[in-house]
Amino acid sequence: MIKEKCFHCGNDCGSKPVVYDSKCFCCNGCKTVYQIFNENDLTCYYDLENNPGKIPEEINGKYNYLDDDKIVEKLYDFKDDASSVITFYIPHIHCSSCIWILENLNKLNPSINSSQVNFPKKEVRVTFNSTTITLKKVVELLSSIGYEPLISLEDATVSKRKIDRTLIYKLGVAGFAFGNIMLLSFPEYFQSDEYWLDRYKPLFRLLIFVMVIPVVFYSASEYFVSAYKGLKHKILNIDVPIVLGIVVLFLRSAYEIFFNIGQGYFDSLAGFVFFLLLGKIFQQQTYSFLSFERDYKSYFPVAVTKIDKDKKEINVAIYDVKKGDRLLIRDKELIPADGILIAGNAEIDYSFVTGESLPVNKNSGDKLFAGGKQLSGAIEMEILQTVSQSYLTQLWSNDVFNTTKTSGIKTLTDSISKRFTIIVLVIAFLAGLYWYFVDVKMVANVVTAVLIVACPCALALSAPFALGNMLRIFGRQKLYLKNVDVIENLSKIDTVIFDKTGTITNSKAKISYQGEPLSTHENVAIKSVLRSSNHPLSRMLYEDIQEEGIEEVSDFKQVIGKGIEGKVNDLTIKIGSAQFVDIAPENSLQTRSYISIGGKVKGNFIFENSYRKGLDVLFNQLKDDFELGILSGDNDGEKEQLQLMLPDNATLIFNKKPADKLKYIKDLQDQGKNVLMIGDGLNDAGALVQSNVGLVVSENINVFSPASDGIVDATHFEFLPKFLKLSKQTLNIIKMSFIVSILYNFIGMLFAVTGNLSPIVAAILMPLSSITIVIFVTLGTNLIAHKK
């Protein structure tokens, strides 16, 4: 049998594809999207990439709240009477077809004026005519073609951040000045006493002076601020010697020019600032498609449906939900606050919260916790706690979330620069003292020359380039870090704490079967029935059954929250809960699916969490250098299994609430430990923020991750020991480069203390040292990364 792939989404079509326009589709949803595109001359969508689409989700009623102006007010970028501009985040954006179709939205609906995609951010900015189309209609249009935007509470509460481009401006100014000053300084370097040169010298020097002013007062302004802040807190950070160098360079050069003594060191000054800013830009590698600042707001909806006393459905903003309110939670919607299930079949997926991939069944009267996602049909619930008071969300009231982590951490560069600054000042003083007795006129000359040449250009560049390059190398190996400081913190780690569910376990469950053995034929029949169901357990089981081939299923029925049934070759096949196949439910914590064929119960499939591949190897590699621990919110059912894999001194802690996790990490830190927390769910969010470095393991980096310092792709989880080793080695490379840089400073110092530092020496020495350092650290980091 030839496997036919869906023309729209690329899924397997099975033996009964939906055929339309002589093309195969896996379902009616995909066919409908094709129809829409076909009718609007947009089939080019399928020419750019093969099977670029996604099955559109059911959305009936989900976006009703978008008609409420008060709730959606903050979602707009801009809005007036005639037109509105709004930016949507659409996770599905992944290829050039996506860009093409989303930028041609105006062909689907003429009320949309224009749309522009920002691919790295997975955003589309839509301008539409608000008199002829509502926001709800726009969102429904996007959803109907498989590009459902993610509208979260965060969009409605956080004011849109402006893009900060100052650094680019500053670099532009410095680069412009550097190039032109270089050009104008050049003639004087040859020191020929030509007539024309003497004549134009004043003009050249004046032009240079004019150009250097914005470099010092605009481009370098950040360094002044930072040095001032450092001094105020009595810290000699790297910016102090930098500013000292800039000020001395500027004053001495200005003095030389205005008293016609020499040409000054303005070219070195501009080059110095230019290189510094270049380093700053280089270490600013950002992954714009990832967000490291997410909290529960990024996942919670903007509004929910409330059922009032007269059984009428009204939309309320999420912060207006009060205790005692009755809410309607539709299929695939999130539970916004803690409450009690009143009616309906609740099947809650808590993977956002705990990382647990298997959904949990709840009966009416059971407690539901905020953050769970309802999977089967609509339910009604009564609220017990407001949104901010719920079990999960109250975690964010902890102070940890309001303080920035990096403050107070002393970087390697800063600790070196402290000694460096003191030494330089001592040398300048001693050299000045010496010349005071030899030749008083030379004192100012020598002291300023020492300060100029000691300007820690190379020193300041080595960390940004080494760390920035490492950040990129990590990115290629699917470890995405928030910024370069994280690498430095990683190198200091001595304790590694893992969350259990979702972090060291797979999201794919291990499925085992017990009962009467199934024949190949029966397996195929079961698989065929499973194919029609969208339930996560069905999908997992479907992928787990190895037998090939699909048979025709008739009388397919899906009983929400119970199971599915269908007829294959006149045999009724039932898959579902114990109740569904009419046997007494067994008392067990495991998730099971029972199989009944022709009215006879055959056995059941057991879904179990399985540990990630290579986990024992990983623990083994880490155990010598780090203290290990497991910190789980689950019960201790797997304790013995874990103890086998972990070294004897590892701590295993179970049954911890989100706030307890945070406290546990804090206690470890109070004992003087540097903790790396590895988690995945929102319940780890507190621990991740509190720890020295918080990493998130994610199966799909685009979809979900709580606030953290870094995100590691689950497929590369086993490389964790390598990542830790690499960060340590990067710091070693920086230390080595400091030696090189100090060597250069030493050579420069020889020129300076003897009073021989001419502008041309400075102009050669400073860029040369910078470039050497940059090459050294870049090659060094690449080398250690390629070494196994």
Next chain:
Amino acid sequence: MDIIFVMIAVSILIAVVFFILFIKSVKSGQYDDMYTPSVRMLFEDEFVSEVPKEQKSTSKSINQNQ
């Protein structure tokens, strides 16, 4: 040699013009998204979009090759 005044003035002026253009392009957001434009420019310009719609239902096979 007074020509050098003019030459310096012209060269600085040209540099300043480019500098202003650079600032303008940054301001307009040209450097905010470095990827999408590289894909966008490869899309075909569609002059055919004004073709009346009836044509399509009769000649689907042609449409597919569009």
